[in-house]
Amino acid sequence: MSHSRQSAKKAGEVCVRGRPREFDTDTVLTHASQQFWDHGYHATSIDDLCKATGVLRGSLYGVFGDKHGIMLAALDHYAQGAVARLAQRLSATAEPQQALRDALLHYARVSCALSGRRSCFITNTTLEMQPDDEQLRERVASIQRRMATLLAAAVIRGQASGAFDSTLDEQAVGDFLLCVMQGLRVMGRVAHTEDALTGIVDVAMRALT
Template sequence: MKRTGDTKQSAKKAGEVCVRGRPREFDTATVLASASQVFWNRGYHATSIDDLCKATGVLRGSLYGVFGDKHGILLAALDHYAEGSVARLAERLNAPVPPEEALRNALMHYARVACALTGERSCFITNTTLEMQSGDEEVRARVAAIHRRMATLLAASVIRGQASGAFNSTLDEKAVGAFLLCVMQGLRVLGRVAHEEDALVGVVDVAMRALV
């Protein structure tokens, strides 16, 4: 006899099959990583479904079956990319060094990456923000949520710096978090023009002095 819990679990699995149709024949994370690269390199509007099929190795019907349409693939790709981006920012800000050093290193990372990238790549999130129309509420909401997560991590870094005496204790950490997010985004955009790291070091130094 099946236990009640087993029956409920089986029903849940059956429901998933009914909603999703046949089981996925690909690894979602791998597909979204490939899709992110295509959108990142080409932009949303210049990317076709055929481009995505070729890059991911997944048939059009399977992509549509999981993500709905090209716009749905973009939203899922943004979510996937953001998870890695936010996690890496958190790791840098929480590095086992003084908080002011960790913050400066994090900002310099974005300067270095921006200078190293060529053409229109910049940051996937930044590129998408600049390309998509303001009326695309779903993309706007996704990007806004990503930015909130990053600003929260930056604000926490400021609090740690204030606790250690490195940063001005009277600063509002939320306002500073938003300021540092603007600096990060600015570095990403400026890096598309100034491809030398030294050109952006001054920006990072001014940002750091503003916290003292």
Template structure:
């Protein structure tokens, strides 16, 4: 359960100024989520400060005083998105009694969300990596840490499957994990094109056969 964090951008305003402007206090998590949505859909370079102010409902000075600059807001938004995305993947991989079925359902989830009409803007993590790496040295460790967490959960799922006798015990979990990471990121990229869910489901079936 997230804890609402609030911040104040200035000393308490007079009653008159409070009536003229928006309240000085705001929920950082909500602002970060709103900004993240814009970065996710438009990309970093195509997003202006004016657009961010409009999407968050804050003034430029408020954004700068809270996040430092546009890039600081991007990093905060990325971390928030990544935390949720990685957490949901972990839950899917662990929620089914069968490691094989849990992994398959997790992959099928990616085929669905990647090709949804409302999600054609792709994955924030993938988009940020494609647009900003390798040049963005400040964001790089955040992306790499996120991918390492995803890889760790995938590796754990593979090991559980091997221990349960559902996956080939001779498979190298590190190589398989990299393979699965490539499959997932491929879904996210192809989903931005004309590929539909029915085009990607057979890839899930082929992937699962490769693990047996």
């Protein structure tokens, strides 16, 4: 669990303005991330978050500080699940090459299913992020590093099995595959077909052999 989520969870376990906690932190962050995901950070107001979560403004402020704090905690909450799901797909019992291809194809399918504004919460946040928002930049960079590390580990497994070129630098390839994943997300926003995105995945896989 990230430091911010630990802090939010701890805050949620104490009294807010002398009253017992009235909400489950994880549930609130799930609803908050959905609101930010659907509408973006700047278009989401505190009133929107109160309505989405069913929690009063004072209680939200008491746990998360302000709207920016809610956004950071919501992104951490969402990213924890997203990174865990990627790790699970990459560690599947299939051969390393197939497991990696299936993981990338998942993003192709999801990108088409979520075409339009909604896309991916992490990708949307990255695209909307302001250059002077250092806290959010660090959060996004941390999420990207975790994903790239998982992808690099998948490349190493593929190299060990003989499926991938052993001379490739696994860290550079991990970054490359992260770019492919993010690119699939962005292209899915403009209604590319699943076949077209699958073709991109196949080109990426050929680059590893």
